[in-house]
Amino acid sequence: MSNLDLALKSMMAVDGAVGAAVVDYNSGMALGILGGSKTLDLQIAAAGNTEVVRAKLRTMEQLGIKEEIEDILITLSAQYHIIRPITGRKGKGLFLYLALDRSRANLALARHHLKGIEEEIEV
Amino acid sequence: MTKRRLGGLRERLTKVAMSDPAHGLNRVPDPVVLAVLRTLRGRLPQLTGSLVASSDGLLIAHDLPASIEPEGMAALAASELSLSQRMVSIANDGAFREVVVQSTNGYAVIYAAGSTASLTVLADPGANVGRLHLESRPVAHHIADHLVDAASGTQRPALP
Known part of the structure; x- marks a missing residue:
């Protein structure tokens, strides 16, 4: 099993996870x-969240903020969506995307797990 | 006159039908397809142009920038379509769906629109290809349906 598959499995093992993706934000396509599910099409999520990441990076550049994005949290009424750009040399231009069911998820723990997965991943 | 003769020469050499405005071969673009292409451009800011051509190289409608010659592009799209269809028939024997040509200055994606036409979409190098596919595939599908209907003379509701 590849490292990518392992990372996806670990992401889905996080409490409350309903969908996970590793996305290339240069192309907007999921690796x-x-x-x-039917209501959460991850291909659409990959393309759409690529725009979110790109918009944030562009905004930071325009603001003159020279920092890295650690993660982006989007809180919905029934879900959490966490986006985490991969910082390692081998994962440049990729981000992790994890959708969680709010009623079952522990946000702090989920972010912690995602950080660990991001550090381990090799693509 | 010289221009027409040149067209005839190009036609003989390239085996691609050249439109001759004087003979009315240069048909009016399909208004439904044109409207669909304009809507697509509105939905994708990184899109620089699009074109629909039949598999025999005739232009059906285009929304290309002035720098690109639509007739030539239509002919090229048709040869790309037939090349890809042959590739598919040899490689894995299915129906051709799309081919992405990526260059340092952008993308050209050719989608099958049914078995007799293709949709070509041009985009910036920074384009979100995932989104480009998500938006363009239904459009290619819709155009395919429309062309079938147009051939049989029935009407279909517009794409939402």
Whole structure:
């Protein structure tokens, strides 16, 4: 099993996870997806959240903020969506995307797990 | 006159039908397809142009920038379509769906629109290809349906 598949499995093992993806934000296409449902199409999520990441990076550049994005949290009424750009040399231009069911998820723990997965991943 | 003769020469050499405005071969663009292409451009800011051509290289409608010659592009799209269809028939024997040509200055994606036409979409190098596919595939599908209907003379509701 590849490292990418392992990372996706670990992401889905986080409490409350409903969908996970590793996305290339240069192309907007997912390198791998796991989970998801009829109401959560991960291909659409990958393309759409690529715009979110790009918009944030552009805004930071325009503001003159020379920092890295650690993660982006989007809180919905029934879900959490966490976006975490991969910082390692081998994962440049990729981000992790994890959708969680709010009623079952522990946000602090989920962010902690995602940080660990991001540090381990090799693509 | 010279221009027409040149067109005839190009036609013989390239085996691609050249439109001759004087003979009315240069048909009016399909208004439904044109409207669909304009809507697509509105939805994708990184899109620089689009074109629909039949598999025999005739232009159906285009929304290209002035720098690109639509007739030539239509002919090229048709040869790309037939090349890809042959590739598919040899490689894995299915129906051709799309081909992405990426260059340092952008993308050209050719989608099958049914078995007799293609949709070509041009985009910036910074384009979100995932989104480009998500938006363009239904459009290619819709155009395919429309062309079938147009051939049989029925009407279909517009794309939402």
